[in-house]
Amino acid sequence: MQERYSRQMLFSGIGEEGQALLQNKHVLVIGAGALGTGNAEILARSGVGTITIADRDYVEWSNLQRQQLYTEEDARNHMPKAIAAKKRLETINSDVKINAHIVDITPLEMEQFVHGIDLIIDATDNFDIRMIMNDISQKYAIPWIYGSIVASYGVSFTVIPGSSPCLHCLMEDVPIGGMTCDTGGVISPVVQLVVAHQTAEALKILTENWEYVRRELISFDLWTNQHASINVSKVKKAACSSCGPEATYPFLTYENKTKTAVLCGRDTVQIRPAANEQRDLEAIAASLSKLGKVEKNGFLLQFKTGENRMVMFKDGRVLVHGTNDEVKAKSLYHKFLG
Known part of the structure; x- marks a missing residue:
């Protein structure tokens, strides 16, 4: 060989x-x-x-x-x-x-x-x-x-x-x-x-x-x-x-990793990043707008992808609606939000 x-x-x-x-x-x-x-x-x-x-x-x-x-x-x-x-x-x-x-x-x-x-x-x-x-x-x-x-x-x-x-x-x-x-x-x-x-x-x-x-x-x-x-x-x-x-x-350690939690009765997973940091929602919205409909106000933005809707807040926290699967939610989070 x-x-x-x-x-x-x-x-x-x-x-x-x-x-x-x-x-x-x-x-x-x-x-x-x-x-x-x-x-x-x-x-x-x-x-x-x-x-x-x-x-x-x-x-x-x-x-x-x-x-x-x-x-x-x-x-x-x-x-x-x-x-x-x-x-x-x-x-x-x-x-x-x-x-x-x-x-x-x-x-x-x-x-x-x-x-x-x-x-x-x-x-x-x-x-x-x-x-x-x-x-x-x-x-x-x-x-x-x-x-x-x-x-x-x-x-x-x-x-x-x-x-x-x-x-x-x-x-x-x-x-x-x-x-x-x-x-x-x-x-x-x-x-x-x-x-x-x-x-x-x-x-x-x-x-x-x-x-x-x-x-x-x-x-x-x-x-x-x-x-x-x-x-x-x-x-x-x-x-x-x-x-x-x-x-x-x-x-x-647990403190320094992204945390996920299924919200009771809401078919939603909440994701919190490892570090709290103010996010530039305008820049993120501009990037996501090429991929689908984005709605935003002064406090959060919403993005629809397939059967899921993602809501991001200024502190980086994200709600992934339409699933209670934490692995899937994390995959969508990293796919679209880095």
């Missing part, structure tokens, strides 16, 4: 020794959308021994433009993304063990998944999960690779516990709001470029070529031809509660 990897082994950075390392490594991919499918396919084709995929969603027609493991049949059958990805990856490389989990990631799931993991790949679509991922990475000293896309813009950064700044150092607090793929769209080439950066760093880490791991934050806009490589080493904060010497891992 070494013939399968012969061209990769001819590359001096990997060779026979690196290939043997890859076959004994375990990567956790959080999210099975555009970045998740791209990362998982390259890692499977590269011969990584075990890949665990966790995703809460199912395949929709709008996914097929950029999520490379899925087919029209998957969309017709509303196949869970993790299961559809596992099925496809096993036809690509039967030597790789694929674990699939249909799950909404919380600190509990992350604690269960990380044991025996060598690397975590960020392929999710919201900062709640990213900050959980960040704290888990620091707690168990597991490197992770951040990646994000929207419109024609992409960004990637590799977090090495004990060495690089963590995402909390860079962000200070969980960003609230902002454009998403569902409000700003996304073009497929930006997916491929972020995946290329993530998987290149993954191969370096998994083959233990630490000296070549990129230490800068990479960002680019393929449409406007902008590219930046930012040295963020000085951003590392000695007192960071996620990666400092007295780390408390705040995003693994």
